[in-house]
Amino acid sequence: MGDRLFAHLLAAMAGGVLVITAAMLAALTVGAWPAIRKFGPAFFASSAWDPVAGDFGALPFIYGTLVSSAVALGLAVPLGLGVAIFLSELAPGWLRRPVGFLVELLAAIPSVVYGLWGIFVLVPWVRATLSPPLKATLGFLPLFEGPPLGIGMLTAGLILAIMVVPFIIAVSTEVMRAVPTSQREAALSLGATVWETTRAAVIPYARSGIVGAIFLALARALGETMAVTMVVGNVPQIRASLFAPAYTISAVIANEFAEATDVHLAALIYAGLVLFLVTLTVNILARLLVARAGRGPGLIRE
Amino acid sequence: MPDTTQAGVAVTADAAVLIDHAAGIEAQDVHAWFDRLHVLRGVFMTIAPRRVTAIIGPSGCGKSTFLRCLNRMHELVPGARSSGRVLMDGDDIYAPGVDPVQVRRRVGMVFQKPNPFPTMSIYDNAAAGLRLAGERDRRVLDETVERSLRAAALWDEVKDRLGRPGTSLSGGQQQRLCIARALAVSPEVLLMDEPASALDPAATLRIEELARELARQLTIVIVTHNMQQAARVSDVTGFILDGELVEVGTTDQIFTRPRDRRTEDYITGRFG
Amino acid sequence: MSRSYLRRRWTDRLVAGVTFLCAVAVLTPLFLILFFLARTGVGALNLDFFTHLPGAAGEPGGGMANAIAGTLLLVGLAALLGVPVGVLGGTFLAEYPTSRLAGVVRLLADVMNGVPSIVMGLFAYTILVLPLRHFSAAAGGLALGIMLIPTVMRTTEEIVRLVPQSVREASLALGIPQWRTLLRVVLPTAAGGIVAGIMVGLARIAGETAPLLFTALGNRFWNWDPLQPIAALPLQIFAYAVSPFEDWHRQAWAGALVLVSLVLGINIATRAAAARQVKLR
Ligand SMILES: Nc1ncnc2c1ncn2[C@@H]1O[C@H](COP(=O)(O)OP(=O)(O)OP(=O)(O)O)[C@@H](O)[C@H]1O
Numbered sequence A: 001m002g003d004r005l006f007a008h009l010l011a012a013m014a015g016g017v018l019v020i021t022a023a024m025l026a027a028l029t030v031g032a033w034p035a036i037r038k039f040g041p042a043f044f045a046s047s048a049w050d051p052v053a054g055d056f057g058a059l060p061f062i063y064g065t066l067v068s069s070a071v072a073l074g075l076a077v078p079l080g081l082g083v084a085i086f087l088s089e090l091a092p093g094w095l096r097r098p099v100g101f102l103v104e105l106l107a108a109i110p111s112v113v114y115g116l117w118g119i120f121v122l123v124p125w126v127r128a129t130l131s132p133p134l135k136a137t138l139g140f141l142p143l144f145e146g147p148p149l150g151i152g153m154l155t156a157g158l159i160l161a162i163m164v165v166p167f168i169i170a171v172s173t174e175v176m177r178a179v180p181t182s183q184r185e186a187a188l189s190l191g192a193t194v195w196e197t198t199r200a201a202v203i204p205y206a207r208s209g210i211v212g213a214i215f216l217a218l219a220r221a222l223g224e225t226m227a228v229t230m231v232v233g234n235v236p237q238i239r240a241s242l243f244a245p246a247y248t249i250s251a252v253i254a255n256e257f258a259e260a261t262d263v264h265l266a267a268l269i270y271a272g273l274v275l276f277l278v279t280l281t282v283n284i285l286a287r288l289l290v291a292r293a294g295r296g297p298g299l300i301r302e
Numbered sequence B: 001m002p003d004t005t006q007a008g009v010a011v012t013a014d015a016a017v018l019i020d021h022a023a024g025i026e027a028q029d030v031h032a033w034f035d036r037l038h039v040l041r042g043v044f045m046t047i048a049p050r051r052v053t054a055i056i057g058p059s060g061c062g063k064s065t066f067l068r069c070l071n072r073m074h075e076l077v078p079g080a081r082s083s084g085r086v087l088m089d090g091d092d093i094y095a096p097g098v099d100p101v102q103v104r105r106r107v108g109m110v111f112q113k114p115n116p117f118p119t120m121s122i123y124d125n126a127a128a129g130l131r132l133a134g135e136r137d138r139r140v141l142d143e144t145v146e147r148s149l150r151a152a153a154l155w156d157e158v159k160d161r162l163g164r165p166g167t168s169l170s171g172g173q174q175q176r177l178c179i180a181r182a183l184a185v186s187p188e189v190l191l192m193d194e195p196a197s198a199l200d201p202a203a204t205l206r207i208e209e210l211a212r213e214l215a216r217q218l219t220i221v222i223v224t225h226n227m228q229q230a231a232r233v234s235d236v237t238g239f240i241l242d243g244e245l246v247e248v249g250t251t252d253q254i255f256t257r258p259r260d261r262r263t264e265d266y267i268t269g270r271f272g
Numbered sequence C: 001m002s003r004s005y006l007r008r009r010w011t012d013r014l015v016a017g018v019t020f021l022c023a024v025a026v027l028t029p030l031f032l033i034l035f036f037l038a039r040t041g042v043g044a045l046n047l048d049f050f051t052h053l054p055g056a057a058g059e060p061g062g063g064m065a066n067a068i069a070g071t072l073l074l075v076g077l078a079a080l081l082g083v084p085v086g087v088l089g090g091t092f093l094a095e096y097p098t099s100r101l102a103g104v105v106r107l108l109a110d111v112m113n114g115v116p117s118i119v120m121g122l123f124a125y126t127i128l129v130l131p132l133r134h135f136s137a138a139a140g141g142l143a144l145g146i147m148l149i150p151t152v153m154r155t156t157e158e159i160v161r162l163v164p165q166s167v168r169e170a171s172l173a174l175g176i177p178q179w180r181t182l183l184r185v186v187l188p189t190a191a192g193g194i195v196a197g198i199m200v201g202l203a204r205i206a207g208e209t210a211p212l213l214f215t216a217l218g219n220r221f222w223n224w225d226p227l228q229p230i231a232a233l234p235l236q237i238f239a240y241a242v243s244p245f246e247d248w249h250r251q252a253w254a255g256a257l258v259l260v261s262l263v264l265g266i267n268i269a270t271r272a273a274a275a276r277q278v279k280l281r
């Protein structure tokens, strides 16, 4: 009797996660409803952002979110996979724990601290040290057009890369370590070097988990708020140049929400709902991929 | 001992084209440790070229460890260490300056559980060793894959589905695929660590025939728990107990007139 | 030795070197951040910082006493929601690991962990701030509490699973019902690990800013009423960092130093404690 009751209590608490997720979807949809009704899907194609006239479109924010995340992943994926390969296959045993621990610390630093450091250290560095040579060598590309202000897409991407790389490292290291020894030994016994073993046996085996790790980092990058808000420049525009200031979904919510009313408020919640749905999907995909990696690749090509 | 067909299985061994040299091995005072656990305590053993040498002994006595000392796989286990000399055709594979990667090219290995690469097709599995060595020529790859699959008596069963995953094969076929994979890099010695222990009796028989067949071209060392298997397949048998080589001799002699009391106890099933 | 073989060996070394450099590159920002925190933050810290309210805009002096207290209160409120739901839910996942519900909850908990924190703020806003018509510590606590649940749930699950079956059986064999066995025997056995998980979770939410922006909002004065806006250390750091005043920048660094010391301190301490426990076993 008591047992049944208690089991139900536990189940109810666990089910709380389900309830909260559903409630979040419902509450955000209700909050966004005025904007959804007014703008519909055109919200994603319009660049208007006029609180006075009550006309809103999220395109520049979506653009900023996607591009800053792309820059971040472009930097974080190769670096993170490099570190994961180092930690899982190449590093001497005594180095693995401390490096892994420091990577964990990197993930533990609060976003606002990254932002603070971004404003006062990274932005001046990007402006004075990183941008001039980029401009001198690659300035003919539209990507590096215009004056390097320090704040802008490039810096946002950089700081995002620093913030998401621990997730790539942690998850890929884990899935690579989980590759059975027999797979490594198969390659080694053929006369493969350590790197060849990693390339031929370990990485293919862990592939889906590594993709999952990248998705996980992508979700983080898409939704990361404070640090980006503090360095991205907060100008809703679509520019090819990475030197130009930009704006992201989460940044505009962070900056304008507390003062917004009516349709403006609903439009911000609409943007937040989209962010929620996208990160939810990306995260679910990531988890399924990582879980599949745990079972091994099985029959992949039929 | 018959060296070709049994149970209606035609073994189309074609290893002659692959392997041009079979090495003899001489283990001298081989010791091995896992951390502080002293697992091999000074093994001396001569392994003749183009023969099947069986290593028998109770579980945990160090058979696998000894085998893994012969291609320098033992040192890959964290905390593992070894000492002594292992001469291949007179040259010590543990001599300073010898690269273990090179040693492993000359000494192939087949493991207890079939371990084909699951993300690779049958063809790619067989070609894996050559590709690692940088071979890109499609004709060479095609030829070698076919020869090694033939040598592993697998060609006829898979020639129509080389593009299918290696893991789509039955356990026995997977193990022969692993043998083909090892043969494709033209090893001089093939180490087999209980290669049939995960297989059913029919598949086991095929692996045994294959081992006999292959011994015409290269040197085979096979670890087994199964005394009938050792008797069926090997020319020479060594008996290891607690990390020491108790006795080695022709298989015939070991199984009919063991010199050591402990060997006799073991093969008559009084312990182990 | 063949040329191709030499090339392979050099490739191996090259990859080892490159991946090592990747590790150096990834960890450099960590050291830089710690370095700047130490250099700028330590100089900016003083007793006033811990005991005074913020000064008027642009005037030097003042501190973040109310923000530190606010963060503690917010974290406490979050714990009220996150700890019971997380611990009991995690116990469910460990005790009924194969149930359908457990499978779904496990996935969703992991997924929630990756949902942007600002979305949690939006949610708390729509269900608490809008109906009550003003910003409040409670809304901030709700947003942080929701973020706490998945972390606590998953660590609790892991730890409770480690409790040996024999411990359970010993109690059940005495005729003690399963629910009392769980509460009196299993959870206490796992308590150390669960507390460690809770601490790491609390450290994480203590540094969150985005979910507080339009829930707790921030406050220049003392507040202990959960239904009123309240200051928080991360909010204060943000506000000061983007302000135009030199002295506030200085104080933002000081605040960041305090926050990071707190977060990293808890992380390192729980890790050390966990390592010691493992050694004792
Ligand atoms: N990776 C390892 N770490 C520590 N000890 C090991 C390891 N592998 C094997 N050992 C120990 O070394 C000893 C010899 O092991 P080995 O695998 O060589 O035995 P074996 O004769 O092959 O046994 P089996 O017939 O069961 O395969 C055993 O006592 C075993 O416990």
Ligand SMILES: [Mg+2]
Pocket: B063, B064, B065, B193
């Ligand atoms: Mg063995």
